[in-house]
Amino acid sequence: MTNINMNKKDTLLIVIIVFLVSLILAGFAESGVEESLRGFLMLQIHPARLINDFVEISGVGGAFLNASLVGFTGLILIRMAGIQLSGPTYAAILTMAGFGLFGKTPINILPIVFGVYLSARLVNKQFKDYLIIALFGTALGPLISTLAWELGLPLIPALLVALAGGVATGFFLPSIAFSMLHLHQGYNLYNMGLTCGFFGLFASALIKGLGHTYSTNMFWYSGSSIVLTAFVPVFSLLLIIAGIFSGGKHSFKDLKEILTIPGRLPSDFVDLGSLAGSLINSGLIGLFGSIYIYIIDAPFNGPVIGGLLTIMGFGAFGTHIKNSWPVVTGVIAATLVTGNPLNSPGPVLAAIFSTTLSPLAGEFGIFPGILAGFIHLHMVLQTGAWHGGMNLYNNGFAGGLTAALIVSVIQWYRTNKEEF
Amino acid sequence: MKRKDFVLQLIGEISSYILEEDPMRMVISLHQETDGLHLCIIDDNEHSDAEIEKMTKALNSRKRPELAGYYGAMTGQDLLGSSRLNLLGWQLKHADVTRTGSGIKIDLWLGGDGFDSQKFTIPEKE
Numbered sequence: 001m002t003n004i005n006m007n008k009k010d011t012l013l014i015v016i017i018v019f020l021v022s023l024i025l026a027g028f029a030e031s032g033v034e035e036s037l038r039g040f041l042m043l044q045i046h047p048a049r050l051i052n053d054f055v056e057i058s059g060v061g062g063a064f065l066n067a068s069l070v071g072f073t074g075l076i077l078i079r080m081a082g083i084q085l086s087g088p089t090y091a092a093i094l095t096m097a098g099f100g101l102f103g104k105t106p107i108n109i110l111p112i113v114f115g116v117y118l119s120a121r122l123v124n125k126q127f128k129d130y131l132i133i134a135l136f137g138t139a140l141g142p143l144i145s146t147l148a149w150e151l152g153l154p155l156i157p158a159l160l161v162a163l164a165g166g167v168a169t170g171f172f173l174p175s176i177a178f179s180m181l182h183l184h185q186g187y188n189l190y191n192m193g194l195t196c197g198f199f200g201l202f203a204s205a206l207i208k209g210l211g212h213t214y215s216t217n218m219f220w221y222s223g224s225s226i227v228l229t230a231f232v233p234v235f236s237l238l239l240i241i242a243g244i245f246s247g248g249k250h251s252f253k254d255l256k257e258i259l260t261i262p263g264r265l266p267s268d269f270v271d272l273g274s275l276a277g278s279l280i281n282s283g284l285i286g287l288f289g290s291i292y293i294y295i296i297d298a299p300f301n302g303p304v305i306g307g308l309l310t311i312m313g314f315g316a317f318g319t320h321i322k323n324s325w326p327v328v329t330g331v332i333a334a335t336l337v338t339g340n341p342l343n344s345p346g347p348v349l350a351a352i353f354s355t356t357l358s359p360l361a362g363e364f365g366i367f368p369g370i371l372a373g374f375i376h377l378h379m380v381l382q383t384g385a386w387h388g389g390m391n392l393y394n395n396g397f398a399g400g401l402t403a404a405l406i407v408s409v410i411q412w413y414r415t416n417k418e419e420f
Numbered sequence: 421m422k423r424k425d426f427v428l429q430l431i432g433e434i435s436s437y438i439l440e441e442d443p444m445r446m447v448i449s450l451h452q453e454t455d456g457l458h459l460c461i462i463d464d465n466e467h468s469d470a471e472i473e474k475m476t477k478a479l480n481s482r483k484r485p486e487l488a489g490y491y492g493a494m495t496g497q498d499l500l501g502s503s504r505l506n507l508l509g510w511q512l513k514h515a516d517v518t519r520t521g522s523g524i525k526i527d528l529w530l531g532g533d534g535f536d537s538q539k540f541t542i543p544e545k546e
Contacts, residue, residue: 083486129489178493185498186491266491271481271506363500411500 023068031061048142050389053302056221071097081128087268087316092135094313098306108141115170136192184403186265193396200387221301236286247276262362263318282315298343307352323362330373353395432496436503456531478505479515
C-alpha cells in the first residue's frame, strides 16, 4: 500500500482482493474448511428469496465462501470487460459479495449476466457498456433459484427453465433500467433495485398465475460470533488505514471534498474526489453502521453484514455521512412512530439500505432527506411481498418509488412556478 | 440511439449548463459529418479562470464506457439539479473551452469509431 508508484487501479484491486480473500479465511476460521465447502454446496440448491440468511442456513463458513465467490465473479466480469476499477465497480463488488450472504450464488447470477450480454449485442453495444447493469442486475438471482428449486420440476427441466428464465430476465433489464433512471432522475442510488423490483412484479405474477404458491419461510440468524461481529469493523478500519496511506496528508482534505458532493447518480467519488478520500469515507460508513447495529442490539448476521458491505461500497459511489444521516433519521423516526422495534429485520435493513436515498438529502437538504426516510420505511415493509421476495434490492425498489414521488413534486413545483 | 436523439441530449445538457447563469445571448452551432460532429456553444457571461478550468477538466474526463453506456442516458434529460458536464465528457472525442470577447466558446467533438478528425478543426494532441 505504501508504494508511491502504485496507481489508483492497483490500490483498489489489492483492497478488493484482500477483502474477498479475508471473507474466505474468516469463514474457514469460524467453520473449518470441510463444513464451509459443504455449506457452500448446500446454498447452491437452496431457495434464495428474501429473507434467506445464508449464515443461518449453511453456517458462517459456507456463507462467507459463497459471498467471496460471488464477489470474485463480479471482479472477473469487470476484468473481462476491460473496465478499470473505480467507484461504481468497487460498489458493485462489495454489493455482490454482501448479497452473497443472503441470496446471490455464483450459479443463480450468471444466467442474468449472459442475458444482459445478449441484450447489449442486440443493439450493437459492447458488454462493457452494460457492465454496471449486469453486475447490479444480479439482484434477481433468487428468481433463477425459484425457477430451479421451488417449482417442483424434475431436475433437468428445472435447470433448463431456470437458465432460460435467467437469460430472459437479464435480456430485459437494460431497457427497464434506462426508463427507471428517468423516473427518479438519479436520486435513488440503487437504480437496479427499482428496475429489478419492477421486473419482479411481472415475474412474480406470472409464476403465481401458473399456480405456484410462495412459501414464506424466513431465515434470520440471531446468534453471534466474533467473526460476524468483527468482520465489518475490522475491514472498515483497514479501509481507513489504506486511505490514509494512499492519500498521505491530503487524505482528509479529499474526504472533506467528497462530503460536499450531493451524491446523485452517477457520482464516482474516486474521480470527483480521490481514491484516498473514497476509502476513508467507505471505512467511516462501515464503522458508523456497525456502531448503529451494536447500539440497537441487532444481530450481525448475513443480511446485516451484507447491507453494511453494500453501503460501504456506495461510499465510493454516492453515499457519505453528511448526505445519509437525514434519511436514516427519517427511517428511525418512522420505526419509532409505528411502534416497531429498531432491531427487527425490516427496520434494521431499512435503516442501512435507506441510504439509497442519500442524494435527495445531498441535493435538496435535510428536511426532504428525513421525509424520504420516513416514507421509505413504510414503503419497504410492503414492497417485498409485491415481487415475492425475488428482488434482493427491495430497499432499492422502495427507495426508487419514494424518490420518484418526491422528485415529481419538487419538479412540478419548480417547473410550474411562474418566473417571468 | 438515433443520431438526432443523441445530438438533442448533448445540446440539452450543455445549454442547461449555460442557461443556469442566465446569459443574455447563447449561440449553438452544429456541423455534422458521416462519422462525427462538431458542436459549438457561445455565451456572453463572465466566467472565472477556475470555472473554465473545471469545465475543461469535466469535458475532457477519461472515457468511461461503463458509465456512459448506462448513466449517459440521463444526459440532457434531467429537469432537476445542476447540469453535469462529466456526463458529456465521457462521450466526447475532445473538448475546448476558450474565452471570447464577452463570454466563452465551448467546442465539442464527437464521433464513432470511424471518426475522421481530418474533417474537423480538432486541435492536434501534443
